[in-house]
Structure formats: C-alpha cells, structure tokens
Amino acid sequence: MALLEWTDAMAVDVPAMDATHQEFVVLLQALEAATDGELIDRYVELLTHTDAHFAREDAWMQATGFAASNCHSLQHKMVMDVLREGERRGRAGDLDVLRVIARELAQWFPQHTDAMDAALAQHLRRTGFDPATGALAHPEALPRAELHGCGGATCTDPEELAPAAAGAAG
Numbered sequence: 001m002a003l004l005e006w007t008d009a010m011a012v013d014v015p016a017m018d019a020t021h022q023e024f025v026v027l028l029q030a031l032e033a034a035t036d037g038e039l040i041d042r043y044v045e046l047l048t049h050t051d052a053h054f055a056r057e058d059a060w061m062q063a064t065g066f067a068a069s070n071c072h073s074l075q076h077k078m079v080m081d082v083l084r085e086g087e088r089r090g091r092a093g094d095l096d097v098l099r100v101i102a103r104e105l106a107q108w109f110p111q112h113t114d115a116m117d118a119a120l121a122q123h124l125r126r127t128g129f130d131p132a133t134g135a136l137a138h139p140e141a142l143p144r145a146e147l148h149g150c151g152g153a154t155c156t157d158p159e160e161l162a163p164a165a166a167g168a169a170g
C-alpha cells in the first residue's frame with residue numbers, strides 16, 4: 001500500500017483545491033515508487049508542483065483578507081524550506097533524506113488538508129471567492145481586519161496567544 005492514498009474524506013469541497021491535492025498524492029506515490037536513479041527527478045516534480053500549489057493558496061488568502069504572515073502561509077513556507085534543503089542534499093547524493101521527507105510528507109499532508117486547507121476552503125465559500133477568476137460574490141463577508149490565524153484546529157493566532165504568554169511570563 002502506498003504511503004498516502006487519496007480518499008474522499010480528504011476533500012475540502014473546493015474543486016480547484018481538491019484537484020491539486022489529488023495531484024499531490026499521485027506525485028508523492030511516484031516519488032515513493034521511484035528507483036534511486038529516478039528519485040531526484042520525481043522529488044523535483046513534487047517540489048515544483050507543491051511550490052505552485054502553496055503559492056495559489058497563499059494568493060487566495062491574500063485576496064480574501066489574510067495577512068501575508070498568517071499561520072497557514074507560514075506553514076507552507078516552512079515546508080518549502082524543508083523541501084529545498086532536501087533537494088540540495090539529494091543533489092549532493094543523500095538519497096535517504098528524500099525518502100525520509102516522502103514519509104514525513106505522507107504524515108503531514110492529511111493533517112494540513114484537514115485543518116488549514118479545510119478552514120481556507122470554508123473561508124473561500126463564505127466569501128464566495130472564485131479561484132478561477134478571483135471574483136468575490138460576497139465581499140461583505142470579508143474580515144474587517146487582516147487575519148493572522150487560519151481558523152484551523154492546529155492554528156493559534158499569535159495575537160490571541162500574546163496575553164496568555166504575557167501572563168505566563170509575569
């Protein structure tokens with residue numbers, strides 16, 4: 001059985017997101033199945049696809065009221081940093097690191113779609129955002145202030161944390 005299989009439970013019900021997520025699963029399976037000789041090419045295909053995937057979600061967030069530094073976009077950036085470091089090490093001949101990253105991505109991805117991407121999908125539906133055109137059917141549903149959190153279960157808005165952190169420090 002593959003490290004990660006697509007199931008309908010992973011759907012967030014925004015077709016543009018679900019199509020990209022299914023492509024991600026296929027590319028991850030191809031990476032898993034790659035021979036050592038194919039590994040870096042499959043890895044770079046996944047990295048390139050993921051870079052575009054994250055950039056699209058980040059752009060949709062920017063268009064619908066999220067701060068650039070929101071926690072979902074920050075998580076995308078952290079993952080891309082790991083993927084780029086993996087590419088550097090893979091090109092230097094460390095193929096094991098690419099296989100480790102593949103296993104970690106298979107663990108991380110369903111959690112990310114379930115929490116952050118599902119929350120984004122709900123936000124896009126609420127605002128009536130059309131990913132194909134960028135049109136907003138319900139601009140009145142846009143947040144009044146920039147969003148720093150993502151609404152996902154794994155995300156805590158740093159500004160919401162600040163009073164608690166101050167209390168703990170005092």
Ligand SMILES: [Fe+2]
Nearest residue numbers: 021053057117
């Ligand atoms: Fe996504």
Ligand SMILES: [Fe+2]
Nearest residue numbers: 057112116117
């Ligand atoms: Fe995402």
